[in-house]
Amino acid sequence: MTEAVKDTRFPNLNLVKQGKVRDVYDLGEHYLMVATDRISAYDVIMPDPVPGKGKVLNQISLFWFEIMASLVPHHIISGNPEDFPPECSEYKDILTDRAMLVRKCEPLPIECVVRGYISGSGWKSYQENGTVCGISLPAGLKESDRLPEPIFTPSTKEEVGKHDINIDFAETARRIGKNMAEKVRELSLAIYQKGVELAAEKGIIIADTKFEFGLADGELILIDEVLTPDSSRFWPRSSYQPGGPQMSFDKQYVRDYLLSVKWDKKPPAPSLPEEVIRNTRQKYLEALTLLTGKEYDI
Secondary structure, eight states: OOOOOOOOOTTEEEEEOOOOEEEEEEEEEEEEEEEEEEEEEEEEESSSSTHHHHHHHHHHHHHHHHHHHTTTOOOOSSSSGGGOGGGGGGGGGHHHHTTEEEEEEOOEEEEEEEEOOOOHHHHHHHHSEETTTTTOOTTTTTTOEEEEEEEEEEOOOOOOTTTOOBHHHHHHHHOOOOHHHHHHHHHHHHHHHHHHHHHHHHEEEEEEEEEEEEEEEEEEEEOOSOOOOTTTEEEGGGGGOOSSSSSSSSSSHHHHHHHTTTSOOOSOOOOHHHHHHHHHHHHHHHHHHHHHHOOOOO
16 A cells, blocks of 8 residues: 655745645745645544645546546646756655645635535525525435536635535625626536536446636636545445435545544544545546546555
């Protein structure tokens, strides 16, 4: 098994941000984004990394960024360490498969969530009042049911350790402007639909997901990660059965364990048993292999 990378510390590079998963270095003209093996649940970073998880996320994102380039420009310059600036060369062993050189941009202050199925916080909201982010849904839906059509249900983008908050479209427009809100809604739904169709051919249901966008030289671009098991719910088509929670290729498996030990969803998080780490790693790898059709030595 690959050795876990929980944090990166590259003395010759300028670390400017550590997110839940990614470490971001400012290289002057560009950023270097490094996907670590950290895993979070309920907006809290777990004490135990999942070996190789960052590589899986990075490879899945690179796969999707290329596919979605016909719909929207993105921030990727290269995922190949050979193309990175010379000062990165001494860290090549760590950067290989888990890093990308990206354009600098101004991120929009919202998460662009798209739901094609009713699950998670959307299911909870629906049970309370029949709506999700102000959108009324048909009566009588069961947990994990497919929605009549995908819906755009944005949220705030909070700092690490704080919970993102679901918001309606009016609040989104207030925060980023009506024209921009309409544009990211249209793009988010289009990207999701394209991803859903391709994933379905590979035996995966993408139940919901979130995207991030930014402005680079006045151009709206897709950033961060795309349709990964961290940012999406991936369900096996073969076992899909509405009426309750689903088997998954994503970190729902970790969430389910945390619920089973009755963790209060506040730091510090409990340690993850070796079996949970091993099975989570396997689920992420399986998603990568199914999507790309390639075997990876991760």
